Amino acid sequence: MKMCYDPRVFDLVNRLRLEFVLTKRQASRYFCFLCGLHTLAWTLLPSLIRNNLPFDTIESIAWGLQWQWGYDKHPPLAAWITALWMPIRDTLGHDSAFYFLAQLSVILSFWAVWRLAKDLLTPTKALLSVALLEGIAYYNLITPKFNPTTLMNPIWALACLYLYWAIQQRSLFKWVCFGILVGLTILTKLQSIILLIVFALIIFGTKQGRRSFSYSGIYLATGIVLVLLAPHIHWSFRHDFPEIRYALQSTVGLLHRNTSLITDHFYYPLKLLLTQLLATLGFFILLIPLFVKRGAWKYRHHQNPFDHYFLLAITFGPLALTLLYSILSGSYLYSKWCTPYFSWLGLFFISYLPDRLEKWRMRWFGILLLLIFSVFLLGRYSYLYFAPRFLNHFSSDAYFPGKAIANELSHIWDERYKQPWHYVAGSHYLAANLTVYAEEHPVPYFDWDTDQSAWINEYQLREDGAIFVWWLPEKMAVMLPIRVLRDFPNLEFLGAHRFSKVMPGLTSPPPVITINVALLAPRKK
DSSP states (O other), rough: OOOOOHHHHHHHHHHHHHEEOOOOOHHHHHHHHHHHHHHHHHHHHHHOSSSSHHHHHHHHHHHTTTTTTTSSSSSSSHHHHHHHHHHHHHHTTHHHHHHHHHHHHHHHHHHHHHHHHHHOOOOHHHHHHHHHHGGGGGTTTTSSSHHHHHHHHHHHHHHHHHHHHHHHHHOOOHHHHHHHHHHHHHHHOOHHHHHHHHHHHHHHHSHHHHHHGSHHHHHHHHHHHHHHHHHHHHHHHHOOOHHHHHHHIIIITTOOOOOHHIIIIHHHHHHHHHHHHHHHHHHHHHHHHHHOOOOOOOOOOTTHHHHHHHHHHHHHHHHHHHHHHHHHOOOOGGGGGGGGGTTTTTHHHHHOOOSOHHHHHHHHHHHHHHHHHHHHHHHHHHHHHHHIIIIOOOSGGGGGOOHHHHHHHOOOOOHOOOOOOEEESSSHHHHHHHHSSSTTOOOOEEEEOOOOTTTHHHHHHHHHHHEEEEEETOOOOOOOOHHHHHHHHTEEEEEEEEEOOTTOOOOOOEEEEEEEEEEEOSSOO
C-alpha cells in the first residue's frame, strides 16, 4: 500500500527537529542552575584566594556600623546593608559571607531581567536575556566588591521592572513597590538621578505613562519616595550636603585633570564609551551565534510601541545621559560608575530575534557562554594568585594583612589597659580595616576629620582612649598632622610596626606594610 505524506507535516516535523524550544518549567530550571553556578563560583574563589575584603566593602562596613543617615561620600543604604550582614560574617569568622552578599545582588538583577523577559518573550529567549549578562564584566569581574555602585545593579533593575508593571497593570501595589524602590535607589547613590530622568522620559513621553496621572498610584509612589528620603535630606542639610560636594568634586573637581577643550569635552566622553564597549565585549561575542547568517535585522512587529520605547529608554538612556553630562561638563568619569547601566542589554537585543531558534545556534551559544564564564572566573583569580609570583605585582587589596594588624593592635590594647577598645583614629582605609577586623569593632575616626566622621564625639574618645594609626612609607618618616599633635598632646608613640602581605603559597618573602602606631590612654580605667 502506497503511503501519502503531507508536505506541511513533513516540514513541521523537520523544523521541530532542528529548533531549540524550552517550556516554561525547563527555562526556569536552567535559570536556577545559572544563578546557582554563578553564586557558587564567584563566592568560593574569592573566599579561597583573597586574604582581605575589598577596601570599598571595608569602608561601607565601617560606615554602616555607625548607623548614620548619611556619610561623607554616599547616602546610607549600602552601608546599612553591610552592617546588618556583619553579624553573619562574625558568626562564620570568614569573609565569604560578604562575597555571598555581593552575588545575591547580582542574582536579584538576573531575577528582575528574567521576570520582565518572561512577560515580553518566549521562555527560551527570556533565558538568553539573562545568560547574556555573563558576558558583561560588571556581572562577574567586579562583583566580589560590594559597595554602593554594585548595589545599584539590583535596585535599578527592580525599579525598572516595577515601573513597567505599574504602568501596564495600573496596580496600586506595584506603584507602592516602585515608590519604595525609587527611594532605595536614591538612598544608595546620588547617581540614581540619571535613572529618574529616564523614568520621567518614559512617563511623560508615552501615552501609557501619561495615563498614569489619572490614577492614584503614581501620587502615592511620589509620597513614599519623599517619606523615605526625608531623614537623609534632613541629615544632609545639617551637615552641609557632604555627598553632593563629594559628587561634584569627583567629577568636575579632583578628577578634572585637564583644561583643554578637546581633552575635557571630547576625549573623556570617548574614553568612557570605549571602556564600556570593552566591558561588554564578552556580551557581543555571545551574540554572534544568535545573529550570524540572519540577514538584515527586522523589528518584531507584534511588539507594541510602548514596550519598544520602554526597552530603548532603560537600555541606552542612562549611558546616553552620562555621556551627555561628560560632554557638557568636561568631566572625567570612572568606567565602573556605569555598572548598573547594562541589565537590559540582553533583553533588548534578544527581542530582535525570531521566536524559533535553531539548535546549532544554541549549541554554539552554550559553548561560548561556558568559555567566557571560565575565562572571566579563572582569569581573574589566576591573576591574583600568580601576579605576585611572576609579575612582582602586589598592589591589590586582596593581599592586605588587615586581620594580622587588627589582632596585634587588639593584643597591645588588651595588655596595656585591660578594658574594651572603643576607638581607632587615623588613615582612612587603615582605620576602616581595624573597625571591621578587630573583634571589638572600634569606632573609626577617619583621618582625624569630623567631616568624614560625623558620628565622632572627641570628648568621649578622650575618655575611652584610642589607638592612632597612620601609613609610614618605607624610607620616609611621616609625622602626624599638627592639629592632631596639638589636640592630643598625651599620645604615647609606639613607633613603626611592620606586617607582611598575605599570599597563599608564596615561597619568597612577601612585601611589608609599615604603619605608625600611637596610644591615647583612657582617662577612666
